[in-house]
Amino acid sequence: MWHGTWSACPPASRPLFASLSPRRVKHATFGTSSLVEECSTENWNKPMKAQGLSGSVFVALGKFDGMHQGHRLLAQQAASSGASPYLLSFSGMAEVLGWPARLPLVAASDRSRVLASWTSYCCGSTPRQRYIPFAMVRNLSPEAFVQTLVAKLKVSGIVVGQNYRFGYKAAGDSKLLQALGESHGIKVDVVNLVEAGTGGVEGQVSSSKIRHALNCGHMQQVAESLGRRYRLVAEVVSKDMRLVPDGLQDNVL
Numbered sequence: 202m203w204h205g206t207w208s209a210c211p212p213a214s215r216p217l218f219a220s221l222s223p224r225r226v227k228h229a230t231f232g233t234s235s236l237v238e239e240c241s242t243e244n245w246n247k248p249m250k251a252q253g254l255s256g257s258v259f260v261a262l263g264k265f266d267g268m269h270q271g272h273r274l275l276a277q278q279a280a281s282s283g284a285s286p287y288l289l290s291f292s293g294m295a296e297v298l299g300w301p302a303r304l305p306l307v308a309a310s311d312r313s314r315v316l317a318s319w320t321s322y323c324c325g326s327t328p329r330q331r332y333i334p335f336a337m338v339r340n341l342s343p344e345a346f347v348q349t350l351v352a353k354l355k356v357s358g359i360v361v362g363q364n365y366r367f368g369y370k371a372a373g374d375s376k377l378l379q380a381l382g383e384s385h386g387i388k389v390d391v392v393n394l395v396e397a398g399t400g401g402v403e404g405q406v407s408s409s410k411i412r413h414a415l416n417c418g419h420m421q422q423v424a425e426s427l428g429r430r431y432r433l434v435a436e437v438v439s440k441d442m443r444l445v446p447d448g449l450q451d452n453v454l
Contacts, residue, residue, distance in 0.1 A: 236313040237330045239292055245333040246353040251285040252326065257357035259284040259388075260350070262365060264291075265330070267306040267408035268315045270428040271362065271395040273322060278390050279360045280323035288316075288328060289354075291335035298335075306408055306415075308434035318429065343373030347381040358388040365391075397426055 240247070249258045261275035265288050272288070279286035295302060307315060312330060320327045338346060346368050350356040359382060367373045373381075375391045382389035394405040404410070406426045414422045415431070424430045 236316045236327065237309070237332075239332040240334065242334050242337060245337050246349060248353070248355040249285075249287055249331065252329070253285070255283060255285045255326070257282075257284040258287055258355065259358035259360060260287045260289040260354075260356050261328075261360040262289050262367065263362065264294075264408070267411045267427065268312065269395075269406050269408065269411060269426050271406045273319050273428060274395055275360050275362065275392055276319055276328040277322045278392050279358070280326045280328070282358065282388070283324070284357060286323055286326055286328040288330040290330065290332050291338065292332040294335045297339060306411060308432075311432055311434050315429070340369055343368030343377055344381060346373070347378070347385060351385045351387060356387065358382075358390070360390045360392060362394055363391050364394065397422075 249260070251258050259279035259282060261272070261279045263272065263275065265272050276286050276288060294300065316328050316330060338349070341349065347359075350359065359378065361375055361378060363375055365375050365378070367378065375389075379389045379391065397404060397406050397410075411423055411426050414420075414426070420431060
C-alpha cells in the first residue's frame with residue numbers, strides 16, 4: 202500500500218481512472234479511524250454522540266463521494282450553530298440498486314485526513330462521518346426517514362444542498378424536508394450549490410464533474426473543485442504502472 206509521496210503514472214494513451222479498477226486497488230475498511238464509522242444492520246440506528254462541550258448533533262446529508270468544496274460547505278453550515286457536525290451517508294447503495302462498482306474518489310483510508318483538514322472551516326470542530334446501510338432505509342417514506350433521524354439517531358438539525366432528495370423513490374425534496382423538520386422541532390438548513398471558481402470544473406461543483414476532469418487529466422480543475430490537491434491511495438500489483446517519487450505530501454497526478 203502506498204500513498205502521499207508517490208504518484209501513479211498510467212500509460213499516456215489511457216486516462217487515470219481507465220487504468221485502474223476496483224479489483225486492482227485495495228482500500229482500508231471503514232471504521233479504522235475514529236472520524237469515520239460504518240454501522241452494521243444491527244447498530245445503524247444508534248444515537249449519534251455530540252463531541253466536546255456541544256450537546257447537539259447537526260447532520261449534513263449526502264453521498265460525499267468527492268468530499269469537495271460543496272460538501273465542505275455543508276459541514277461548515279452544520280457546525281455554525283455550535284453543534285457537533287456529522288456527514289451522514291449510506292453504504293451499499295451500488296449493491297442494492299445494481300449500479301456498477303467503481304473506485305471511490307476519496308479512499309476510505311484517506312477520508313479522516315480530509316475531515317481533519319476541514320476543522321478550521323467548521324468553527325474548530327472536526328466533522329465526523331457515519332455510514333448507515335442503505336438497505337435499512339431505502340423503503341422509508343420521507344416522513345419515516347426524518348422520524349428516524351430525530352427519534353433514533355437523536356439529530357437536532359439537518360443540512361442539505363438545494364437539490365437533495367430523500368425517501369422511497371426520492372419522493373422528498375429540500376422544501377419537504379424543511380416542512381418535516383419544522384413539524385419535528387428541528388432546524389433544517391438548505392445550502393446553495395457551489396459554483397466552480399475561475400479555471401475550475403465548469404458550472405456547479407459535483408463529484409461526477411470531478412471524475413470527468415480526472416479522466417481528462419485536468420488536475421488543476423480537480424484541485425480547484427476539491428479545495429485541495431487530489432490524492433490517490435492504491436496498491437500497485439501490475440508491472441504496467443510506473444511509480445515516480447515527487448516528494449509531495451499530496452499528489453497532483
